[in-house]
Amino acid sequence: MHPYTLHLPTRLVFGEGAIEKLPELTKDFGKKVLIVMGGGSVKRNGILGRARELLRDRRIFELSGVEPNPRISTIRKGVEICKKEGIEWLLPIGAGSVIDSAKAIAAGAFYEGDAWGLVLDSSKIKKALPIFVVLTNAATGSEYDDSGVISNLETDEKLPIGSPLLAPVASIMDPAYTCTVPPKHTAAGAADIFSHTIEQYIVADGNILTDAMCEGMLKTVIECTPRVLKNPNDLDARGQLMMASSFGCCGLLTIGRTPTPWPCHAIEHEISAWHDITHGEGLAVITPHWMRWSLTEKTAPRLAQYGVRIFGLDPRAPAMENAEKAIEKTSGFFRSIGIPATLSELGVTDEHFEAMADHVLSHWWPLSGAFRPLDREGILAILRASL
Template sequence: MEAFNLYLPTQLIFGKDRLGELKDKIAPYGKKVLLTYGGGSIKKIGLYDKVLEQLEGCEVFELAGIEPNPKIESVRKGVEICKKEGIDFIVAVGGGSVIDATKNIAAGAFYDGDPWDLVLDSSKIGRTVPFFVVLTLAATGSEYDGAGVISNPETNEKLFLGAPNLFPVASFCDPTLTFTVPAWHTAAGAADIMSHTFEQYLVAEGNTVTDGLCEAMLRTVIENAPKAIANPSDYNARSELMLASSFGCCGLLAIGRTPSPWPCHGIEHEISAFTDITHGAGLAIITPRWMRYSLTEQTAPRFAQYGVRVWGLDPKAPAMETARKAIEKTAEFFVSIGIPAHLSDLGVTNEHFEEMADHLLSHWWPLTGAIRPIDKAGVLEILNASL
């Protein structure tokens, strides 16, 4: 078993009608608060007013309109507010995009330069503004980790930032707040959760504990995503997905395992940096192609284990046969929940594939550490197969 560190300082406050506890949680942190959120959905469902009730007695400043695949310009606006108004803490209301932007804002508030510098080099992150999360989408797991992803349309880059002090103080996870999430975003969120799990599960060496955790995560999403899409107010299905979201990206699934360079995320970030496609949808399309690329006689037992334990395939069948069936079932599942099978269905072409591959290999973790090492030719093979 590999050595590991696990640091999870965020308090998860999970369950229906827990938002009323926010007021007490923020009390020690000051009076000047920046409220960050995306479009108008939180106002339509009444959540905006409920959050403001909890902020009564505080001086509230707002940054609205944070977009999917959050852009550095939104971060810059938030940093400007923090510096000008002397913000004490932030409350992020939304999904992963709002939370990721908030993390960059929290770090940029005490940084003298452009907050994009912190994305390019997370070692420059120093003091941060404390922040809280009110989660409205089960997907990225950003409510329970210390990392985020920010896009820069000026340079066609979508890059990672992370630091131990970029964890939320507390995250409020009420599954009822996801009842109004449309089918498309529910499906894309489910694909994101599964991809987080695959990135940590499909590695050279695992262990009994985290194999079981990863497999349970995958079974959970496969069972509950269709239920949540068919019946958006299914509290149990929404709860299972929200819990899986929080534990999918916090590092727990990776403990004691071969470190992963997260190849599917690296490849998808390059695509959405140029095209702004929905992150989870891109992952759902790329993942089966990456699996097929990675399948060899050496890796077949790992994929076969996945097929047997997650999909219930025949444990006595040859490993390669079972592995191939598991990969096909994965692809079929994503299509069954409404995600297209090809990048071209989302308007992606091969115009920038060479540039994407070069940028990935120079800015991402070394893909030589993947379950099957990936070079530039391999990246291009996966991209072209995904079209």
């Protein structure tokens, strides 16, 4: 079994009405709070109003308009507010993009240079403001990890930022707050959870415990996503997807396994950097094509195991046959929840594929450690097959 280190400092507060604990959770963290949010949904559904009421004894500042692929230009605005007003803690109310923005703002508040410098080199993060989260969609897992992803439209880059200092102090998770998420974003969030799990499950060496964890995560997404798309008010299914979101990207699924360089995320980040598509949709397109490219006689047994345990394929069938069927069933699941099957349907062309491949190799973790070692030609092959 591979060595591992795991530290999960964030407190998860789950359940209907969990936001009522916000005053108690934050009572020792100061009076000046910056609420970070996206569009107007948290205003329309009453979440923002309730947070304001609960924090009526604090001095509240607001930053709205965070984009689905959060931009450094918005982070700069948040940093400016923090420095000017002496903000003491942050309250992102929203999904992954809002939380990621808050993380970058939290670090930028103590950095003398431009916040993009912290994205390019997260080792420069020496201090950060405390973060408390009110989650509104099950997707990225940013509510329970110490990293985020930020886009720079000036350079066509979408890169990770991460530091142990960026883990939220606490994340409040009420499944009722996800009921008004549109079907498109519900499905994209589920695809994101699915991809997080696959990236950690489909590796050379697993182990009994984390194989079972990954398989439980995948089964949860496959079972619960159709339920919430059919009945948006299914709180049990919503809650299970929230749980899967949190545990999908916190490091728990990686323990004792072959380290993963997250090849699907490496490729998708380039696509959404150039085309600003929805992250989960891009992952849903890329993931089956990465599987197909990775399938060899050597890798077939792991993909076959996936097919047998997740989709109930015949364990007596040849590994290659089950692996190929598992890949088709993966594509079929994404189509069944309404996600486009090709990049072309998302408005992506091959115009920047060469630049994307070069940027992956120069800015991402080494892909030589992927399930099947991935080079420039492999990246291009996956991109072209995904069109």
